[in-house]
Amino acid sequence: MTIRIDTLKKIVSHDLYYALRSARGVLFLVFFAVFWLWIFTKFGHVDTGWLKSPDSSFILAWLFDAKTAQSLFTDRHPGFSLYYLIAINTAPFFVLFAASDQTANDIGGQYLRFLLPRCLRSEIYLGRFLGAVLLVWMAYAVVTLLAMLWVVVFNNASLTNVFMDALWMIVCLAIYAVPFIAMMSLSSALVGSAALSALLGIGFYFIVTIIVSVMGFQSGQLAEVVSYILPNTMKSELLLFEFGALIKAVGVNVIYMVVYFYLGWLIFSRRDI
Amino acid sequence: MNSGFAITSRQLSKQYGAQFAVHNLDVEIKKNITTGLIGPNGAGKTTLMSLICGFIKPSGGEVEVLGHEPDAADLKSRVSILPQDAHFLKSLSVKVQLTMLAELQGFSKQAARKEALRVLDLVDLIEAQNKLPEQMSHGMLKRCAIAQALMGEPELILLDEPTAGLDPSTTDNIKAVIKNLQNKATIIISSHNLAVIEDLCHEVVILDKGKLHAHREIDQIVVKQQALTLKLSDHPTAEQITQLKSTEWIKDIKVGKPGSCVMVVYYDPQQTDSIEISLLQSLKQMNMGYREFTKGERLQEYMTDNFR
Numbered sequence: 001m002t003i004r005i006d007t008l009k010k011i012v013s014h015d016l017y018y019a020l021r022s023a024r025g026v027l028f029l030v031f032f033a034v035f036w037l038w039i040f041t042k043f044g045h046v047d048t049g050w051l052k053s054p055d056s057s058f059i060l061a062w063l064f065d066a067k068t069a070q071s072l073f074t075d076r077h078p079g080f081s082l083y084y085l086i087a088i089n090t091a092p093f094f095v096l097f098a099a100s101d102q103t104a105n106d107i108g109g110q111y112l113r114f115l116l117p118r119c120l121r122s123e124i125y126l127g128r129f130l131g132a133v134l135l136v137w138m139a140y141a142v143v144t145l146l147a148m149l150w151v152v153v154f155n156n157a158s159l160t161n162v163f164m165d166a167l168w169m170i171v172c173l174a175i176y177a178v179p180f181i182a183m184m185s186l187s188s189a190l191v192g193s194a195a196l197s198a199l200l201g202i203g204f205y206f207i208v209t210i211i212v213s214v215m216g217f218q219s220g221q222l223a224e225v226v227s228y229i230l231p232n233t234m235k236s237e238l239l240l241f242e243f244g245a246l247i248k249a250v251g252v253n254v255i256y257m258v259v260y261f262y263l264g265w266l267i268f269s270r271r272d273i
Numbered sequence: 274m275n276s277g278f279a280i281t282s283r284q285l286s287k288q289y290g291a292q293f294a295v296h297n298l299d300v301e302i303k304k305n306i307t308t309g310l311i312g313p314n315g316a317g318k319t320t321l322m323s324l325i326c327g328f329i330k331p332s333g334g335e336v337e338v339l340g341h342e343p344d345a346a347d348l349k350s351r352v353s354i355l356p357q358d359a360h361f362l363k364s365l366s367v368k369v370q371l372t373m374l375a376e377l378q379g380f381s382k383q384a385a386r387k388e389a390l391r392v393l394d395l396v397d398l399i400e401a402q403n404k405l406p407e408q409m410s411h412g413m414l415k416r417c418a419i420a421q422a423l424m425g426e427p428e429l430i431l432l433d434e435p436t437a438g439l440d441p442s443t444t445d446n447i448k449a450v451i452k453n454l455q456n457k458a459t460i461i462i463s464s465h466n467l468a469v470i471e472d473l474c475h476e477v478v479i480l481d482k483g484k485l486h487a488h489r490e491i492d493q494i495v496v497k498q499q500a501l502t503l504k505l506s507d508h509p510t511a512e513q514i515t516q517l518k519s520t521e522w523i524k525d526i527k528v529g530k531p532g533s534c535v536m537v538v539y540y541d542p543q544q545t546d547s548i549e550i551s552l553l554q555s556l557k558q559m560n561m562g563y564r565e566f567t568k569g570e571r572l573q574e575y576m577t578d579n580f581r
Contacts, residue, residue, distance in 0.1 A: 002346050007377060014373045021364050113328055113356035114421055118349055118377040272329035 001122040001265070008123050008130075015131025024105075024194050028098040029139070035094075036143050039086060040150050043079060051078035068239050076241070079155040080162050083147040084169050087140065088176060088235060095177045096201040098136050099184035101194030102128035103268060108192030112273045125185070125268050129261065132181050140173040165241075172238040175249055179231030179256035186264035189271065205230060231256040276340065279304045279429050279459040280325055284334035287320050287483075294320040296483040297334065302476075307455055309474035309491070310463040311572075313580045316480040318463040319357055322433050325461075326354050339429060350378045353427035355418050357434055361406040367417045368393065368402040371424070378425045392420035395450050397443070411438050419447060423454070430454065432462045436469050448472060467572040471495060477572070481580065491572070499524075499542060500570040501552055505534045506562035513559055520555060522548065529577065537570050 019025035051073045064072070072081040103125065106112045115124055148166040151157040187204070188197040208230050215223035227233060234249035280302040287295040295317040302308050310318045323329045324336055327343030341348050361370050368389050375385035393399050396416035406414060415438050422430060435451070436444045444466075451473055454460060464470055470477060470491070477494060479486040487494070509517075514526055514536075522544040529535030540548050549566070556563060 004346065007349075010373075010376050014376075018362060018365060022362070023364065109362075110356060110359040111362060113326070113354065113359040114361075114374060114418075115377065116327060117352050117354055117427075118374060120346055120349065121344065270330060272323075 001126075002120055003122055003126060004120070007119055008127050011119060011123055011127030012130045012134065015128055016134055019131065019135050022101075024101045025098075025135070028094070028135075031097070032094055032139055032143070035090070036146070039083075040147070043082075043150060043154060051082065064236075064239065068236065071241050072239060076165050077151055077155070077157040077162050079151045080147065080157060080165060080169075083144075083151070084172075085239075087144070087147075087169070087173055088238065091140075091173060091177055092180055092205055092232060093202065094139075095136055095180040096184055096205060097198050098139070099132035099181040100188060100198035100201060102132055102185050102188040102197075104188035104191055104197040105194045107189075107271075107273050110273070116273070121269055122265075125189070125265055128188075129181060129185050132184070133178060136177045136181060137170075137174050140177065141170050144170050144173065168241060172246065172249075175246070175253055176232075176235065176238055179253050179260060182257040182260035182264070183231060186260050186267070189264040189268040231260070277304055278302060280336065280338055280461075282321075282324075282334065282336040285321075285324060285331055285336050286333035287317075287324060287329060288332040293483045295324065295331075295480075298480075298483070298485055300478060300485055300488060302459070302461060302478065304459050305456075306475040307451070307460040307462065307473050309470035309477040310461055310480065311465075311467065311470055311477060311576065312480035312486065313576075315482070317483040318480055319433055320483075321480065322354065322356075322431050322461070322463055325431060326352065326356075328356075350425060351427060352429045352431070353422040353424065354431040355422040355433055355435055359418065361414065361417065363407060364405060366403045366405055367398070367409070367420075370406075371417070371421055374421050375424050380425070388424055389420075392423045393417075395423055396420045397446060412440065412443060415439060416443065416447075419450075423450065427458055429459045430461070432460065432464075434464055434466075435462060436464065436466050444469070467576060471572050479576075479579075486579070494575050495569050495572055499539055500568075501538045501540070501549065502565075502567040502569065502571050502574065503536045503538070503552075503556075503563050504565035505536055506564060508532055508534050509536055509561065513561060516559060517555060520551075522551065527574065527578070529574065534564075535571075535574065537574055539570075 020029075063069070072078070072085065103112070106115070112124065119127075144166050148159075148162050151162060152159050184197065184201050187201040188194070191197050191200060208226070212223045212227045215226060231253065234252050237245040237249040278301045280300070282298050282300050285295055285298040286293060298317075298321070310321065312318055320329070324331055325338055325343060336343060338348055338352060361367065371389035371392065372382075372385045375388040376382060380388050390399065390402065393402050396419050398413060398416050398420065401409060401413060406417070409417070419432070419435060422432065432451070435447055439447065448469060451460060451462070455473075460473075462470060462473060474491050476489065477491050478488045508531060509528055514528060517523060517538070518526055522540050523538055524541050525539040527537040527539070538552060542548070549568075553566075
């Protein structure tokens, strides 16, 4: 896989420039902004203090394990942790949508035929992946910082307490999102339209999730094995706010990323465009 | 590998299902000349261009472009193409898009902007530089696509149907632009507009059903010294043909399809010096009017004869 760094940088910067002007990019940013604005307005109505109380521990320990519940709602500001929970649980849908058009529309519209005399396929494929990664990272960094300010202003959190948590959350969300983006690299190399790519990626995610849930009733072990197809197996590790768990999540998610990215590359490098 | 060839293909094939778009094609296209790529619909012209550019992968055989495989990094920015059906990005002006493409070609940001404006000027689109692709007509988009193929100093330029959808004045303009490039680059033009091929190309590669039908100098096909092509007012009758054939200096006469009003007269150059005047006099005597009079046989007639 030959890569010319200078060309790669240009592809990434062009991709980001276009993402902020294209219908797909704007649609993602609008959905994302509206969703979080709506969530933030609800924060004012939630008694986040209750999440920290002993009364809630029983319910939270049932939803998560006791260690995760303590890490989220006792050791740090519960309102901010609530943001993080929502962010990490909704991330697959936003990420799958945001990263749906890496190469798909350009294959369909044959825009790649203008690029290929100037760039290598490897540069285009990697450049589009990195462009999507940066777009998603920037979106989550901004929304996490806004959430931090929101809980400081409206939920009486202390800035000094939540600032480090905010940085940790940004890193965790970034790590969590990357394999999903690689999954969409594969999806968008398969089809010739961003909408179809998004449908394929989100459909695949839903179908596997449903299959795992149904199988869980019959064979928990088999369901666990099947669940490893999706790159969300490290979600529980990322909720712990522990360095060891973070390193484990990085390792596993790198493997997910490499597998999905490589499968997509095998298709993109060989396909007619 | 002979360095005198820009493109060499050996047993090159591209198969879609059971159908061969290109089949065992052996062709060598010389450097620094303009070569036409012609053939009826489905002959494999666009497929061959796509194989040369690495857009599609061969099912068999190989192709070398300037001594490299089509995907090689060494070829980037040395080869440019006007693809037939490629679309520009929506929501970015053509100037911005051409600037981006120039940057990818190795230009600095500022130089890329200048280069974009230079090529837009070449295709008479300088005033439309800030328009979005969806605000432009088919002809304007075609000119934009031509503009991107003219950026930088490519050694090999491939133009797939460069004049399709353009008005006659713009076609002339594009032909002039291509003529200006002829001493600077190897050019391959695929077109159904055979007049453009005749005007611009030194050699012609004729494909038929994915195979090489002929690869010759254009002068060998368009017999300029021994034929006159006429577009008549009315299609000639058998009687008129017989009468003309009886003329001493006429060797043969070929007539186009009924209703085409085309007639090619082959003559013996040894027998008369003022052959054109003699022919016009003969036509007048027989009350046959004409609309066009061209020296030589037209490529159109060659193609019609061979691909009826």
